[in-house]
Amino acid sequence: MTPRTDAIDVRPVTEPEFADWTRALNTGFLREPTVPDDVLDARRSQFVPGRLLGAFDGGRCVATFRSFEQELTAVGGAPVPADAVSNVTVSPTHRRRGLLTRMMTRDLAAAKDRGDVVATLIAAEYPIYGRYGFGPATWAAEWTIDVPRTGLDPRWAGPEDGGRVDLVDGEDIRKLGPELHERLRRVQPGAVSRDELWWKLATGAVRFWASWNEPFYAVYRSAAGEVEGMVVYQADDNWGDGKQPLNTASVKWLTAVTPAAERALWRYLCSIDWITRVKTGWRAPDDLLPFFLPDPRAAAITTQADWLWVRILDVVRALEARTYEAPGSLVVEVSDRGGLTGGRYLLEASEDGTGSCTPTTRSADLALEVGELATLWLGDESAVRLAALGRIREERAGAARKADALLRTSRRPWCPDVF
Incomplete structure (x- = not known):
């Protein structure tokens, strides 16, 4: 029998519910559930109305989610506004009920409305976040x-x-x-x-x-x-x-x-x-x-493992924020199951390393999911490798090699932080 989910309320956490939310957070991370009052008071400094989400079943918090304001450095040094995702848990009694999907969908939509260019997270487990459009963008x-x-x-x-x-x-x-x-x-x-x-x-x-x-x-x-x-x-x-x-x-x-x-x-x-x-x-x-x-x-x-995962929320602004290793142009067909930023885009890189990106009706050179675009965006991964793995598709012969000439960097990207 499939557990009922309609009675589980996913919504922003209020300040009086913060202790219950923290208990659910610690439960999900297999930590001692209850924390001392002084520690709880210290943790309240992370409480920002609307940025903490919880799933509540019968008045008890059974899933947690927090996002916060962040800047991510793009290739070339430009700071990009990001929606940093953290504190994601689902209690073991409420797994496989779509609670993470409901929280993630809500948060990413809000981030898109705020004008964030990307969302970021450090994944505790590899298989979870690809289905939400995230891709591993740095390794450590x-x-x-x-x-x-x-x-x-x-x-x-x-x-x-x-x-x-x-x-x-x-x-x-x-x-x-x-x-x-x-x-x-x-x-x-x-x-x-x-x-x-x-x-x-x-x-x-x-x-x-x-x-x-x-x-x-x-x-x-x-x-x-x-x-x-x-x-x-x-x-x-x-x-x-x-x-x-x-x-x-x-x-x-x-x-x-x-x-x-x-x-x-x-x-x-x-x-x-x-x-x-x-x-x-x-x-x-x-x-x-x-x-x-x-x-x-x-x-x-x-x-050695994947580290920072990125979810692109605005393809145009993301591709225009970074610089490029060589001049050239590329048309990418981006699929986004989340419905936030899919479409066909023309990237044109100039001699000075700057780039412009516009929606286009031209035939695509490469077709890829938004998560694969995130994996390429910071310059760490090779489009040729992804094509060999079947994760992107060349619509024009040699397009993956051309993408590498534009996107890859001489030193690998790195995120020094965990959050």
């Missing part, structure tokens, strides 16, 4: 560095370029971090904006969890005294049978706007006494890290 990798095998000089005491690495505290990170991240975001396709709350959460000034372990903070300053990088990390306490230290430094995040800063911070982490392994946290899949080491094999990829 985590390395584990075997410090003794790196070949680095154990006598290293600081950068050789005249810069320096300094330990700081959370207050310093809150002061210095936003400007540094903005410098990175202006040049890194796939990066997203961070608001004031992000920095408070990252440094423990606001806490969403009952327990919080303070990390170490370090910044790299150039010879001119300019902050060009910072790293946040924690360390365990592990000693071998022979009374030898076998500690691991786990990087929470590392931001650098110059290769010199990046090199110095990784070198610093590998020079800390007692540290024999460094786990890098999520990095770009083409990160420079392994080649900062005399023996690149000392840094082994331990995890």
Whole structure:
């Protein structure tokens, strides 16, 4: 017998319902359902009327959904208004009843009406979001560095370029971090904006969890005294049978706007006494890290997976927001089962890298779903690969290769954040 869904009310959450919504959120993520009052009060800072959705059955919240305002950096550095999707859960008692579809449909329609160009999310599971028009647009990798095998000089005491690495505290990170991240975001396709709350959460000034372990903070300053990088990390306490230290430094995040800063911070982490392994946290899949080491094999990829997923809400604005690697034109037939932005579009890229996009009646060169367009949009994936996999269709011979010449980038896009 199919469970009834007409009695389940999907709607925006009111502030008095926030505790029940949070309980459902924690249940969906297999966390302790009830949180202390002080933690709940801290989490209320994320409550924006209309941006939290819930499904209610008999007065109890059984599914959760939150979206918030965000900017995503397109290829070329332009910020694009985005609808960031997070906190998506359905309680185990209410699976397979279409609750996520109802919440997602409502949220994407509202985002389209607001004028957002794309929607974004970090997918906990791969198969869920393709049916809503999302496609994986960036990937991420985590390395584990075997410090003794790196070949680095154990006598290293600081950068050789005249810069320096300094330990700081959370207050310093809150002061210095936003400007540094903005410098990175202006040049890194796939990066997203961070608001004031992000920095408070990252440094423990606001806490969403009952327990919080303070990390170490370090910044790299150039010879001119300019902050060009910072790293946040924690360390365990592990000693071998022979009374030898076998500690691991786990990087929470590392931001650098110059290769010199990046090199110095990784070198610093590998020079800390007692540290024999460094786990890098999520990095770009083409990160420079392994080649900062005399023996690149000392840094082994331990995890590699899809990361930022994108859903295009406005094809014209999305394609005009980014820049292009070569001049040329391409006609794409975009199918959108969600009914938000399908159609046939002419993309024309100029010598200066800018592009224009207009609806057209010309014959299509490529036919693809909106999720596949999102996968190509940030320049990471190859249209030739997608055509070989049967995920896009060439209507004109050689169109996929032509698309790659226009869309692909010399460095891969990367999103440093999880949200």
